[in-house]
């Protein structure tokens with residue numbers, strides 16, 4: 343059947359659009375003539391390939407390739423990758439990026455080193471140390487040392503030791519942003535300090551030296567009336583060293599971020615320390631020196647009623663928090679109240695003050711019209727219970743309101759419309775559906791309306807593939823991942839140039855008997871994990887789904903432009919924010935679902951396996 347499948351692919355162009363397992367859905371097998379012929383009936387057929395255990399060696403790798411290569415014309419074709427024919431299916435599968443290769447971390451560094459961007463390479467090396475738990479760190483150091491120091495100035499008297507120390511100090515700084523120490527890794531010892539002048543902890547120095555351009559200092563003068571009132575109320579409390587927790591409530595676009603920036607600029611320019619955080623990394627990037635609240639305060643990822651933050655009283659972070667005059671937490675409504683309660687507990691403990699948030703001035707911000715915190719598979723009651731407004735702390739919070747929409751100040755009709763929806767007073771057109779303004783809508787007239795939508799949002803896409811400005815201003819948003827995948831599929835084909843496919847390596851932890859087949863794992867995308875196949879082209883916009891490097895604003899939600907794509911690394915350019923234009927390397931990193939995925943139970947003659955297992959992917 344397989345060799346006849348090859349034959350059909352040689353003679354029938356239509357056949358070549360299918361994988362082997364899909365082929366039998368369109369062609370049927372004639373036992374007598376031992377050949378395939380096109381199906382005539384519309385009967386639904388499900389295609390599959392016999393399962394093969396990894397212990398069967400080459401047969402297993404042949405199956406892996408068959409599950410990814412459409413229209414092969416023979417074994418030779420399957421063994422050939424980029425014009426080179428490999429002696430085994432295993433090698434061919436590795437070359438196609440279908441197998442996790444022991445060597446893939448080295449390959450990743452190698453691919454990145456060829457692009458000759460030493461500072462991005464140093465950052466990549468630190469990312470690999472933090473996320474990929476590589477074996478043979480010293481070998482990687484030795485092999486890529488020269489590439490990583492390539493841009494350090496050299497003179498006739500510069501010794502190797504100078505470069506080594508400089509590189510180690512740079513790595514130390516990069517690792518410290520992930521709360522990791524360089525001494526945890528098998529790297530040479532630093533024999534000379536960088537020019538750190540004071541004994542002040544690095545974390546405090548960083549806060550005191552957050553860069554601020556002149557524009558930030560002018561924001562206070564530009565505040566409109568409602569923001570001015572909120573600003574003065576907060577500043578008065580800070581200046582009189584009183585304690586208070588505020589909640590700044592404002593629909594999207596009313597200038598909450600603008601207000602925080604004005605507050606931060608005023609306080610920091612007076613030499614005060616003000617910590618800026620947000621629930622999501624991408625929101626935090628809008629604030630100078632902003633960090634994700636969970637990572638800044640070391641809040642557990644899934645906080646519970648009695649959780650606390652893991653900050654020891656003697657740590658530098660504790661010292662920083664003691665010196666802080668104000669803490670800002672944007673988009674606080676989208677966080678589980680247990681996270682806020684954990685912060686309250688740790689602040690009381692660190693400050694040794696028995697009042698809400700240890701007597702610190704805390705500014706929470708958000709919009710009551712936004713979505714509530716996520717409680718996976720939670721009931722309505724559980725969802726409501728998770729909101730910070732239902733925390734016992736809420737009664738200590740003073741609410742301040744912003745009302746004037748500054749983002750659409752020149753479009754009152756839209757601004758009013760958005761407010762009515764948020765307040766729940768826009769009349770329903772039918773059931774619980776509201777009518778979208780006709781100026782914003784493309785009428786649904788069948789599938790071609792999708793093409794129309796794409797054309798409307800990305801006009802003349804082919805001519806703008808590398809245009810960062812063009813990409814920044816455009817995005818299609820949808821509610822569910824399935825639609826995202828469908829739209830991505832359509833849009834990526836419109837980009838010029840050759841497509842590169844990147845595959846994840848999926849596995850179920852503790853499934854030593856390989857009861858879950860690769861192709862099954864590849865076919866599911868549990869929450870938070872990307873799809874098995876990433877189709878990329880140079881010039882295509884991409885979005886990062888993981889907090890990799892908050893310092894350069896590389897976090898969940900950062901938008902980038904693909905500048906190059908290899909089997910183990912993506913060369914990308916940051917599109918927005920302070921670091922727009924910076925080139926970064928994105929390696930494959932292991933990802934794990936935050937919760938157990940309910941996989942179907944597998945029953946075997948001898949084995950049955952529980953159906954809630956952790957699912958990992960290496961994307």
Ligand SMILES: Nc1ncnc2c1ncn2[C@@H]1O[C@H](COP(=O)(O)OP(=O)(O)OP(=O)(O)O)[C@@H](O)[C@H]1O
Pocket residue numbers: 564565566569592593594595596597598599600601709748749
């Ligand atoms: N007083 C002001 N003067 C001029 N522009 C302003 C003012 N306040 C806000 N803006 C502008 O209005 C836009 C929206 O402001 P901002 O992003 O601060 O709102 P937001 O409430 O944080 O919105 P969201 O909740 O959607 O994040 C920004 O472009 C900001 O620069």
